[in-house]
Amino acid sequence: MAQYSRISGSVGLITLSNPPVNALSAAVRQGIVDTVEKALGDPQVKSVVICGQDGIFCGGADIKEFGKNMSGPPLIPMIHTIECATKPMVAAIEGSALGGGLELALGCHYRIAHSKARLGLPEVTLGLLPAAGGSQRLPRLIGVPAALDLITTGRHVTAAEALQLGIVDQVTDHATVDAAVKFALSVAGKPLDTRRISTYPCPHVSDVDALCENVMQKVRKSAHGAIAPIACVQAVRAAATLPYTQGMEREKELMATLYTSGQARALQYSFFAQRAVSKWRIPSGARWDTSTPRPLHKVAVIGLGTMGRGITVALAQAGLPVITVETHEKQLMEAKRAVSDMLNRGAKRRGVAPPLDKISYSCNLQDLADVDLVIEAVFEDMTLKKKVFRQLSAVCKPGTLLCTNTSGLDVDQLASQSRNPELVVGMHFFAPAHVMKLLEVVYGPQSSPQAVATAMQLGKKMGKVSVAVGNCRGFVGNRMLKLYTEQASFLLEEGATPDLVDQAIEEFGFPMGVFKVSDLSGLDVGWRIRKEEKLAGLSVASGQSTRIREGRRYSPLADLLCEQGRFGQKTGRGWYQYDKPGGRVARSDPWLHHFLEEYRAQHGLVARHIDHQEVLERCLYAMINEGFRILEDGIAAGPEDIDVIYVFGYGWPRHRGGPMFYSGMVGLEKVLERLEHYYQAHPDVPHLQPCRLLRRLVARGSPPVHKWREVIKNLHSQL
Numbered sequence: 001m002a003q004y005s006r007i008s009g010s011v012g013l014i015t016l017s018n019p020p021v022n023a024l025s026a027a028v029r030q031g032i033v034d035t036v037e038k039a040l041g042d043p044q045v046k047s048v049v050i051c052g053q054d055g056i057f058c059g060g061a062d063i064k065e066f067g068k069n070m071s072g073p074p075l076i077p078m079i080h081t082i083e084c085a086t087k088p089m090v091a092a093i094e095g096s097a098l099g100g101g102l103e104l105a106l107g108c109h110y111r112i113a114h115s116k117a118r119l120g121l122p123e124v125t126l127g128l129l130p131a132a133g134g135s136q137r138l139p140r141l142i143g144v145p146a147a148l149d150l151i152t153t154g155r156h157v158t159a160a161e162a163l164q165l166g167i168v169d170q171v172t173d174h175a176t177v178d179a180a181v182k183f184a185l186s187v188a189g190k191p192l193d194t195r196r197i198s199t200y201p202c203p204h205v206s207d208v209d210a211l212c213e214n215v216m217q218k219v220r221k222s223a224h225g226a227i228a229p230i231a232c233v234q235a236v237r238a239a240a241t242l243p244y245t246q247g248m249e250r251e252k253e254l255m256a257t258l259y260t261s262g263q264a265r266a267l268q269y270s271f272f273a274q275r276a277v278s279k280w281r282i283p284s285g286a287r288w289d290t291s292t293p294r295p296l297h298k299v300a301v302i303g304l305g306t307m308g309r310g311i312t313v314a315l316a317q318a319g320l321p322v323i324t325v326e327t328h329e330k331q332l333m334e335a336k337r338a339v340s341d342m343l344n345r346g347a348k349r350r351g352v353a354p355p356l357d358k359i360s361y362s363c364n365l366q367d368l369a370d371v372d373l374v375i376e377a378v379f380e381d382m383t384l385k386k387k388v389f390r391q392l393s394a395v396c397k398p399g400t401l402l403c404t405n406t407s408g409l410d411v412d413q414l415a416s417q418s419r420n421p422e423l424v425v426g427m428h429f430f431a432p433a434h435v436m437k438l439l440e441v442v443y444g445p446q447s448s449p450q451a452v453a454t455a456m457q458l459g460k461k462m463g464k465v466s467v468a469v470g471n472c473r474g475f476v477g478n479r480m481l482k483l484y485t486e487q488a489s490f491l492l493e494e495g496a497t498p499d500l501v502d503q504a505i506e507e508f509g510f511p512m513g514v515f516k517v518s519d520l521s522g523l524d525v526g527w528r529i530r531k532e533e534k535l536a537g538l539s540v541a542s543g544q545s546t547r548i549r550e551g552r553r554y555s556p557l558a559d560l561l562c563e564q565g566r567f568g569q570k571t572g573r574g575w576y577q578y579d580k581p582g583g584r585v586a587r588s589d590p591w592l593h594h595f596l597e598e599y600r601a602q603h604g605l606v607a608r609h610i611d612h613q614e615v616l617e618r619c620l621y622a623m624i625n626e627g628f629r630i631l632e633d634g635i636a637a638g639p640e641d642i643d644v645i646y647v648f649g650y651g652w653p654r655h656r657g658g659p660m661f662y663s664g665m666v667g668l669e670k671v672l673e674r675l676e677h678y679y680q681a682h683p684d685v686p687h688l689q690p691c692r693l694l695r696r697l698v699a700r701g702s703p704p705v706h707k708w709r710e711v712i713k714n715l716h717s718q719l
């Protein structure tokens with residue numbers, strides 16, 4: 001699908017036409033081949049402009065075609081034909097030129113971009129590399145260091161940066177196609193020998209090996225096991241050291257490895273999963289396309305602790321007027337200073353003015369009478385939160401949405417405190433709230449479609465990936481996390497060390513192991529909750545065994561550390577030791593190892609050898625099993641929702657798709673068999689018992705993840 005016309009007498013205009021992003025599907029590629037042939041064969045045509053329909057040049061290869069039998073003309077010879085053309089070919093770039101779209105533009109002799117256009121080679125984010133000559137042409141055009149940056153990160157650049165780098169020849173604020181046609185007229189008949197990028201020598205770099213090695217080391221460190229960034233460095237190195245044709249061979253070889261790798265599949269799944277969750281639907285029947293969000297003119301945040309401050313910053317950065325409330329003047333002023341610092345730092349990084357004037361500060365709840373939405377971020381205490389909700393319900397104007405940032409308390413209980421429970425939803429942000437991308441929007445049985453739609457849209461405006469989830473203890477993310485951390489503690493009891501468990505988890509691809517994260521977040525947070533739940537502290541029923549709670553296995557290790565004042569980084573001691581309170585570099589702690597030995601001796605536990613495989617199976621499969629239960633319970637609409645939550649909120653390595661996708665990659669039969677094995681070995685851990693949905697999926701022949709929803713639907717209809 002590409003349209004052809006002749007304009008201004010002698011310019012052939014080729015328009016890519018495949019909404020919404022003009023992806024290079026087989027039909028589009030065929031269309032380009034046909035129309036280029038037509039333009040080159042038309043004696044009246046002296047130059048050619050290639051543009052995209054509806055204000056977007058091209059979003060790259062059609063990702064939906066990956067993994068299927070490729071049909072239609074391949075990209076490489078198509079782009080080669082364009083580059084070899086004897087008539088000037090001009091790319092008119094509006095909207096986006098990404099991946100194969102930019103590679104197509106790099107095959108053209110000139111590139112004209114609209115000032116609002118974005119360009120990039122984001123293949124690495126899909127587990128690939130720019131394999132239609134992009135890895136070979138870009139370094140020749142802009143030099144090796146800049147190409148390494150763009151190709152290994154996949155970042156999109158603005159038209160202004162593209163001009164500065166030399167990717168585009170001209171930037172316009174006006175109609176791009178008109179500017180490109182004018183330009184095409186001006187270069188008609190001019191020689192093209194100096195315009196074919198593949199013929200350029202790569203700009204000289206003094207020590208290309210050292211440069212590439214340096215970048216490789218950085219990339220390995222941040223890739224957490226992803227292979228595409230490494231292949232990208234290798235491909236660019238080939239551009240710098242080999243003639244073009246040999247470089248293209250190397251690009252092809254590297255791409256072949258990536259294309260068939262599980263990582264590319266996982267990353268492409270993740271791309272679509274991220275988009276799928278924005279099309280939410282909830283059991284009441286409300287859905288994204290039939291629910292209208294409420295316009296928000298002014299919003300409020302109550303409670304300016306760490307979370308409240310981060311939320312305030314994110315709201316102000318999204319351009320929303322915010323009123324913030326704290327109980328005492330002193331705390332309010334402290335928070336104001338901290339919020340202003342955060343805004344100033346963020347603005348400096350982004351080169352914009354800090355939106356300080358968007359925020360007002362108050363100690364008086366009455367000031368919230370005219371806001372459209374409130375986010376409550378007070379201390380995680382149900383009694384306090386209920387009180388705040390009652391007060392808000394009395395103060396706010398009718399129709400104000402009341403949202404809670406609780407990380408796991410019962411949203412329905414809070415809704416019951418309001419005169420309008422249909423206007424109550426959870427907005428569970430993740431710390432630091434102005435940085436972390438994830439937002440769980442928690443609906444209750446009474447939440448109105450408008451309330452859910454408004455919270456989802458607000459999340460989007462704040463740059464978050466929002467996922468609508470049902471109400472239960474811990475929602476989706478923390479409910480699953482509990483099982484993961486619980487297994488990690490059990491492993492310590494059985495003979496592992498925090499170092500061993502964390503190493504296994506980090507090698508899997510998490511940026512931080514479970515115990516390092518616990519030290520970072522503070523062990524006291526969970527301790528307080530466990531004390532409230534009467535699982536820890538003085539309120540534990542007397543006579544209760546230390547290692548059993550509510551009839552099941554319990555590990556008091558974290559409680560014992562807290563009793564010693566070991567709260568993690570903030571106290572300089574936790575599962576690890578730090579050089580000082582607030583220190584960040586975790587070091588193995590002999591005290592902790594001795595403490596574990598004493599603990600095991602005291603409880604008659606004999607340490608055994610535990611390997612990385614057991615760590616991963618116990619921690620990850622327990623969590624995955626809970627994920628299946630969440631699907632069974634209808635708390636998450638589909639596996640994509642859980643996976644997006646884990647990738648964007650919990651550091652699950654993106655190149656492994658997410659826990660539910662990963663279970664499919666491992667094989668559901670295997671996950672089931674290992675859970676059965678571990679449940680047999682630990683019958684006092686009921687969560688290791690494989691759940692019904694997992695069994696059902698295995699009985700149905702382990703369908704691929706995109707087919708699970710059908711099985712889930714049948715399961716629900718039988719309940």
Ligand SMILES: CC/C=C\C=C\CC(=O)SCCNC(=O)CCNC(=O)[C@H](O)C(C)(C)COP(=O)(O)OP(=O)(O)OC[C@H]1O[C@@H](n2cnc3c(N)ncnc32)[C@H](O)[C@@H]1OP(=O)(O)O
Nearest residue numbers: 020021023059060061062063064096098099100122132275
């Ligand atoms: C042998 C192989 C040879 C060559 C390989 C070439 C490599 C590539 O080109 S890989 C693809 C590289 N391109 C990208 O990574 C771009 C991906 N897309 C985006 O970043 C964004 O979609 C956007 C183009 C910036 C537009 O963003 P936005 O306006 O926010 O819309 P979205 O919601 O993201 O997308 C709308 C709609 O389009 C679908 N889509 C987007 N890009 C593609 C694509 N390249 N292929 C197929 N489909 C695409 C997206 O899924 C959305 O679909 P819905 O059904 O509406 O959810």
